[in-house]
Amino acid sequence: MMYGKSSSAVVAALVLSGCQSPEAERVTPPSLAYQPLEKHYVEPGCQRENCSEVKVSSLGFPDAPALSDELQRRLLALAMDMTDTAAVPPQEWDDYAEAFFARADEDSDMLPQFMASEAQMETSVYAQHDGLLVLELTSYVYHAGQAHGLPSTAFMVIDERQSRAVSLDDMLLDGQESAFQQALLQAHRRWMAEMGYDDQYVINWPLSESRNVAPLEDSWVVKFNVYEIAPYAVGQPELFIPLEELEGVAKPRYLGQ
Template sequence: MMYGKLSGAALAALVLSGCQSPEAERVTSPSLSYQPLEKRFVEPGCQREHCSEVTVSSLVFPDDPDLSDELKRRLLALAMDMTDAPADPPQEWDGYAEAFFARAGEDSEMLPQFMASEAQMEASVYAQHDGLLVLELTSYVYHAGQAHGLPSTAFMVIDERQSRAVSLDDMLLDGQDGAFQEALLQAHRRWMAEMGYDDQYVINWPLSESRNVAPLEDSWVVKFNVYEIAPYAVGQPELFIPFEDLEGVAKPRYLGQ
């Protein structure tokens, strides 16, 4: 049987196409376009020296209103007072401010000697790589009379190739949640050693499960809120899980592959 001859250039192209590295096959997707969003609300009718405020420093996606709405929904939920959350939480910035000022007015009447109440909400880019956009959502809520405000944090991981937010379940291989928790336990032990904490500390502040996870370029970071695994003064601990501990646990897409 006769085969047609390939030119040298064609043969070279064929050989090269069969020997491309995984890096050469990686799809590079365009980054999502986003813009800053700034809002400030001041307690209406306030005549005091210090008035309650709500400030927003977030992002919007001009070409993807669904993602913009999802980010707003998550940020508003993060800033809700979990001890006094309404059955139907506000879905808009001004609705949140109205509800917050109603509570702040009551606090000011009962405790006029304290500083004004305040709520801050912020979304910022934590990392961006391999077609993934990781946002860190933070809030700080202080009501007059409290010893201190309450900060909260949450990641929002956006897969730019799919134009949607993904969860830990989306990033793990099927049936690997237990293996992930074991990797998190090892990361917690490393963090304990770095901080110089002993076994008594673990008894007082045991590791709790967390699904607040973000994939970075060489590891995953798991971030905890205050009081979850440490006292308020420690802040919001970050535990890092290297990629090698996630092989066979996480989908390659979220391990930089």
């Protein structure tokens, strides 16, 4: 009797094992560990009531220092003066603050009546799913004398399984760049309709190609900076492409499959 019960148990275990779905067998990869990184710089020797500042609120990856360096590089480049195309982005927070304060000092001497210059850089988790960590990098830079500061945004998509950042080219199937741009065009038309814009608007603010893409669980979002496809007052438009429109365009890995 004991032998019969053991045989039945073994058979049952084998049957149950064979009936498990691929989803049940799929092993969820461990999430990439990250921790907050904070920096705050104040213009040295400033005696004014309002002094120029540089603030950083970002993330670091203790187990992936190369990713930490890549994130820092991207965030510093995002906060560069867009009017100075010849400038080389600094590689360290301290170097950025030093260069920023040097210009702020010149601006305050010429334009003492204006607000103090400021630069803010921030990283936040935009989405995390299917072994993907999507970060949103933002910066806001204001120089004394400007009508307003300049906000900028960029996504950084990290494959947690490989501990590396991936680009749009990595996410698209070979030869599907034009198909992606067509899907983006449809998303832009939907956005135009939602905003109530007419054809004249498109003439004044045409859609430009963008590689600033974040894969979400139900769609891809493509985000534009101010002045790219809309006036400053509109902010930073987000266009959404449903996953079904990306079938055969993007790799299944980035469609939650």
